[in-house]
Amino acid sequence: MMVREPVVAGSFYPADEHDCRGSLDRCFDGVSAAVVDGRIVGGVLPHAGWMCSGRIVARVFATIAAQRSPRTVVLLGAVHRVKGWEGAIFANGRWDTPLGSIDIDQRLADRILSHTNAIVDDPYAHEPEHSIEVEVPFVQRTWPEAKLLPIMVPPSERAAEIGDAVGRTLASYGYDAVVLASSDLTHYGERYRFTPEGRDERGLDWAKSVNDRRVIDLMLAMDAKQIVPETTARRNACGGGAIAATIAACSAMGADRAVLVEHATSRETMGMMREMNAVGYAGLVFAASAALKVNE
Template sequence: MPKIRQTAVANQFYPGDPAELVRTLDTLLAEPLHSVSVRHEAPPKALIVPHAGYVYSGPIAATAYATLEPVRDRIRRVVLLGPSHRVPFFGLAASSDEVFSTPLGPVPIDLESVERALTLPQVRLFDAAHAKEHSLEVQLPFLQRVLDDFSLVPLVVGEAAPESVAEVLDLLWGGPETLILISSDLSHYLDYHSAQHLDAATSAAIEALRPEAIGHDQACGRIPVNGLLTLARRRGLTAKTLDLRNSGDTAGSRAQVVGYGAYAFH
């Protein structure tokens, strides 16, 4: 039997019932899939997508995932990086699991790519970082809904220099069959207008590929984000903001909000 990473945040961040989850995803994806601007987006090489509960960040995440519809049968591998919220550590954590499970079924792990990543000194097997982490898990049902068959390279990111993350991404970059996916929210617990101001500055830094301009208070996933920006600049990619909102726009109070942005790299 394969070693399986079971769901940790189903029924918390997203519905645990498969039928309800499909309905939720299809509702979230319906608007961007019918949007003229999203339909005319070129398929991305990389995305930055938020990772809160679907009621909060789902509409913004859906804006990013809708851009994958034209290449749903081409993307066969997703390299997914997200920050560690529960376990502090240095470097990047790979998983020894062979399958990540969701209510929509199993997601196979690209074991060969994991082994390649483990040849770098900043990457190690560390299952504890994956066990309860939501930043990767919440992306999987979206991927299962917008892609056909794909395998996953899941990496939780601890304390690391942008160059260390960039080196891992460069090793796993691949061709058009590979999507690079970074999971990150933006500002946390500011008032609505302060969050808008700070998140706009973060978006400008992302579009300018300036990792040095993104501080620790601007994005919980700033370390993997800054790794992507470092490599995107080197590889000549361009970045575009697809959506920028916060929890005050979706399902929460405006007294304290969390910012969410969706970004595509071509």
């Protein structure tokens, strides 16, 4: 059995179980669920350190949990380390976190793999990556009985195809599942070697109000095919592949609307407005106006 151990516990979030639970409680403290018409089938989450983006992640989870308790959470992650054109699924075993273990939904993984050649079984692609790991304790806290299915999605022309295969599999078998993309938005400033609009407040304002907003508007329009070209050209999301795949998956599951739950930058969430570097964070959910028949 494959077991993935945490690699960023102690840096992105606490490594000690008690501290981890306390940090999660603080992320959720006072968080309100967004009002969403329709049945939520997926969403988008940031994946920075919890002190930076944890409350936005918590708000997305709270919004989904207000109406659903899925049996499986499919997490589509941004690819920062291992490169490739195909999706990489962790198809069996479990993931460990400071909160304990969460089982992989192997049956769902097998069904997805049988439906497409755009996804391969590659657990080793997940070893160095943080984009999915930082979300998993939120799953464990919110839905302790849920299973997990992690898939790394590169920003390739096959991203929407990957997501469509996931969504069609979930819909055809009537899975009680949600699909979540893990991605941050614009990384702006000298630290990130990205300052096209200057190294001052004007540039930082542009990063949030213009560059972030371009990709947010595509997400709100549920335009899966334009996400990867946009994020590649504009550098306004590190997980363009994951976002595109999630939109495609949710569309295949009947989603016809998107709701922006929250949008902020690291300067705002950390209360560091004098800082001249910033990362954008957005939380969204995708919902279907028609109910999806759930069998498993």
